[in-house]
Amino acid sequence: MADYSLNINNQTYNVEIKEETTLLWVLREHLGLTGTKYGCGIALCGSCTVHVDGKPMRSCTLPISSLKKDQKITTIEGLSPNGDHEIQKAWIEAQAPQCGYCQSGQIMQAAALLAENPSPTREEIKIYMNGNLCRCGTYLRIVKAIEIAAEKTSQKP
Amino acid sequence: MNKAVSRREFLKTSGGVALFIGVSGILPQMISCKNKKEVQGIIQKHPLTAWVQLTDDGRIIIFNPAAEMGQGSMTSLPAIFAEEMDADWSMVSVEFSPQESDIYGSDKWSPNQKVMLSAGSRITYGYYSIMRQAGAQARYILMHSAAEHWKVPLAELSTANGEVIDNQAGKRISYGDLIPYLVMPDNLPEFSESDFKDPKNYRFIGIDQPRVDIPEKVMGTAQFAIDIQLPQMLYGVLERGKVHGASPTLNNESEILSLDGVVKLVRFDYAIGIIAETIDQALAAKKLLNISWSEALSSGFNSQECYKKYEKIASDKATGKVIIDEGDIKSAIKSADQNFTADFKNDYVYHAQMEPLNSVVQVGADGKSAEVWVGSQQGFDSKLGIPKYLGIPAENVKINLQYLGGGFGRRSMTDFVLEGTGLAREVAPRPVKLIWTREDDVSYGAYRPLTLQRLRAAADAQGNITGFSHCVVGDGGNLVASGIRIDYYDIPNIYAEWREVSEGIRLKHWRSVGHGPNKFAIECMIDEIAAYFKKDPADLRRKLLAKSPRALATLEKAIAISDWGSAIDANRAKGIAFLERSGTLSTGVCEISVDRTTGKITVHHFWSANDAGIVIQPDNVKAQMEGGIIMGISSVLKEQLTIVNGKVQQSNFSDYQILRIEDIPDSIETAIIESKEPPRGVGESGTPLVACAIANAFLKLTGKPLRHLPFTPERVLNVLNT
CATH class of the missing domain: 3.10.20.30 (Beta-grasp domain)
Known part of the structure; x- marks a missing residue:
């Protein structure tokens, strides 16, 4: 101890x-x-x-x-004071989660991706997110959510 | 309106809770009861006796009787209720109903029995009419109360978005503001179809609402059973055998008991349980257990060698249980111009829900009561078997349903609930959180059964299918027989039977159950016949579905959205499949390519067209199809659970791999056919489309059939090289 x-x-x-x-x-x-x-x-x-x-x-x-x-x-x-990280907002917009159990991990991984690479390509998203499993099969919406967040972030001055 | 219950009674209680409105069961009992004390007693015994609660701050709490495992029940069932109640959705919040099947059960699982069960894609179907009726009654009570308050005839009132309106007097009052004036009508009517809202005025049914459970799932605050923390809580783990059903002899009990934090050891028939102060202490002790395991029924069983035995069983003269026998299959085969026969196989697959099984249970100090926090798909016993297990009355068991970190059929079992109860009983009244490790979850899973299926088909010289015979060999009854029916196809002679084997392996419903393997075999056989006669498989199905207009419409729609028949890259091909699951009719099309050096199949696109009756939440249907198809691709291309000498060979995501994001298709497109029929389920429609659509595309691309699930690269290479 x-x-x-x-x-x-x-x-x-x-x-x-x-x-x-x-x-x-x-x-x-x-x-x-x-x-x-x-x-x-x-x-x-x-x-x-x-x-x-x-x-x-x-x-x-x-x-x-x-x-x-x-x-x-x-x-x-x-991750954010009120669950309003750009990634979290995009996750809601894409209606990404199903059971939701893996989603905390997905969101933390995605937030780290955008911090490193604010405008990832679809291929870069898949490579970075490949270690996060989702049994409900929400992967397409996860990609969509990350693309939404990336676009919103890049629009910011 | 007809059939009234009588007797005026106020249903107000203190503490902000203003009204409970019920549809049947307890509420009419209360309303018809003349004894005020008895009414109070019922309310006390069932503090939430119905479907909705209005609170003083104007919120409308709607109770969801179903499990939420990602399929969207938390939104779709309340949306049905809110539609007929004419509620203001911005004031609606949703909570799980108590697990009381006499109040919250549906009779759509079993006649004359009310059951709370989130399985078989049946909750929308099971609760559609209940929620409409209850919502309409809630609205009626609110209108009645306004009528009494304003002293005007009820017929002069209407509602809109959470308000009762008197158009003549130009008055309106919100549902929340009606609380002080609530009165129960003398008669609580039962509404019928003509009383319900005109669909053209729908605001929720067929119109997407953001899912109510998503914000908390995005913030990390959604509560799963594994997240429960209680004062004085202990932790439990079990060591179960690698051979299902083997019983343990613990060789180092005193050593384990002397470890830091270990509180108690509990022996189960098939496991040794450890209770410790912390999870890390429990897991550390589990690693040090020295157990000798007995033999069991599955000892000696080898999952990849049993197919030879199953082939013999399929060839045996003795028939099994006949499921369908229409027309005369024997003469159809005898008189056919062309006969086809093929064996299809599928290995075991595991649920792999992301939240490993767990439960939190507290047994009363006297052993006469229990409280449980669990993610369960519920069951015919909404108290999950605990009353019988503890020998106590059902009303002494309280189930607190939590979000499910995936179900897929696995959480319709109660093993993990009863294990938790067995541990908690030993340390009552301290609560115990039982956690299965991922390794436990894999190796003591309950799998989709392995089967062999022998299909025979007869055709005339023009390629019309005149007979279809299907023999499934496997363990598990309906687990292997579901989906064997081909009612929508116009084939005059149909025969299907199940031949039982028993291997002692734990089995359970796995998303879409027998439909996965059976539709794989059936739909591939159709394409093999089409290929033989050089027919377009979509055309052949068009003919087969000619007498089933709803089914045919899904085929035509899928053909249209997938641009079936148009030229594509020579390295790619499309495959098609039609099926019915849980009352929903679906046609799927996929586009694949194959790496001929590695044997790896890639799915590029998947389209489906579905008739699911009235659709409550279209985007949720799409999400279910996307998820079901991804899970289908995962199981078809990657998943294989094997058993050697009775021992499960896989233990975690290292050796039981599921689909990762790198292997998803570029797109999954879902079309919904408009319908006025009652809603059916879609949670399991996508999954069984995948195996057959992929294999049919593969047949088109390579000329070779894939007949053994999963289509691992090694198997694909084998097929390509033969």
């Missing part, structure tokens, strides 16, 4: 926990930030995607001990 101080969504959280515990379980079951989902536990489905210093990471394979104290963790709860 060890003490960890985590910066999550610009808030400090302190947990005492075993070193090998993954960030996913810390977020969900110890801190109650349940927007980040458990899907496979081996970084193959992307449901658990969060940002660590702005980069999309699979929290299910990230031991808590691997995080540095000053690293900034962002979860779906902290």
Whole structure:
């Protein structure tokens, strides 16, 4: 057991926990930030995607001990103040989610994509989003939502 | 209007809740009841006794009796209700109804029994008339109350967008403002078709409303059962065998019990359960379990070798259970100018819903009550088997339905609910969150059955199909027989039977059930016949569907939107298929190409035309078709669950791969045929179109039939090289 101080969504959280515990379980079951989902536990489905210093990471394979104290963790709860990130608005416009379970991870991955590449091509979208599974088959609408958000973002002065 | 219930009774309660309006069952009981105390008792026992609640702030809460697993019930069923209530949609919010089937059940699953079950694409069909009736009654009560308040005849009043209007007096009042004046009418009428709103005035039915569950799913606040956190909650995991039904002997109980945080071990017939203080402690202990497993029925079973046995069974003289026997199949085959025969096969597939199974259960300290948080497709027992499991009365079990992170049939089982209950009973009254790992979910799944299907067809010299015979060999009754009917095709002699085998593998409905494999076999056979006679497969179907105008209309529409018959890239081909699923008629067309060096099939476009009766939310129908087709492509090109010596060979998305975004088609186009018939289901219509449409396109492109699902690159190469 060890003490960890985590910066999550610009808030400090302190947990005492075993070193090998993954960030996913810390977020969900110890801190109650349940927007980040458990899907496979081996970084193959992307449901658990969060940002660590702005980069999309699979929290299910990230031991808590691997995080540095000053690293900034962002979860779906902290992506935008009122769920009004351009990606989230586009997701609603495209009516993308079905069951919704994978969507937090999809949205975090997509937000990271647009931060890196504000005007991705369809091919670039598919490559960047390929690690995020959706069993309901909402992929076409996910692509559409990202294209909507990219267009809106690029129109901004 | 007819059939009235009598006795005036106020139905106001305190605490902001102003009115419950019901359609049948409890409400007439209350209204007809002369004993005020008894009425109070009923209200207390069923705090929400009906379909809508008006609140003091003018909100209209409509109760959804169905599970929401992405199919849009949270929007489509309330839209039907709001239409007849003439509600202001901006004031509507939606909540899950309590799991009380005598109030919220539908009799469309089983006659004379009210059931809450979100399966078989039947909730729109099952609740359409109930929601219309209840919505119309709600509107009637509001109009009646306004009439009493204004002291005018009800006939002089009308409604519009959440207001009752007196045109003569130029007065209007919102539904919310009517709360202080609400009175129950002496007679609560049952409305009939002529009383309902004229469809030309519809504001919600057939007109897209944004789905009510989407904003919270985009913010990460939508609550699934796995997200539930309760005070004092413990965590549970189970280790189940790789051989279904094997029973465990734990060899290191004291070691496990001594681990950090482990609270208790619980033995199940087929598993060892661990209860621990935290999820990480439970998972750490699960990894250290040392278990010896017994043999089981499936020991020795090899899923890829059993087809030889199934072929023998199909050839056997003894018949199985006859499902269809119309005309005289034997003479049709005997007198045919040309006979066709082919075997089709399909391997097991797994549900792979993204939210692994889980439940949160709290059993009362005395063991006499239970509260459950679960994502369930519900069931014939809306209390999910818990009363029987715990030996307690049904009214002592409260089910709190949560969003489902995918269902696809898997969540219509109760194994994960009863396991949670079994754990919680041991530590009552502390609640337990049971989580299946993905590995548990894969290896102790309940799969779509593996089958072999022997098809025989007879044709005359002109290529008219005169007989069609279908023998399915597999385990699971309707799980393998659904979709074997070909009622829409004009074929004089039809025969179908099921020959049972039993392998001890857990099986369950998987999106579209037997339709996937059966329609694959049937529709491919039609194309093989068309190819033999050098006929266009769309033309052949046009002839077969000549006497089924609704079905034919879907074919013609699909032909039109897919530009069937027009020239395309020589490396591509289109395939077509028609089917009925859950009452919806669909024709699908896909366009594929094949990489002849790797064997990889790519689906470029998919079109479908569908007659689903009255469509409540068109964009939602499109979303269901898109999702169903993507899941179909996934299962057809990639998914294969195999068993060696009884052991499931796959464990996670590493070895059970589902379709990723890189492999989606460029487009999926969905046409909806306008209809005045009652609504039917579309959740499962897309999926079974895929195998046959792809195989038929492949046949056209290469001249070779694909007859074994899935069409993995290795199998495709094998077919190309033979």
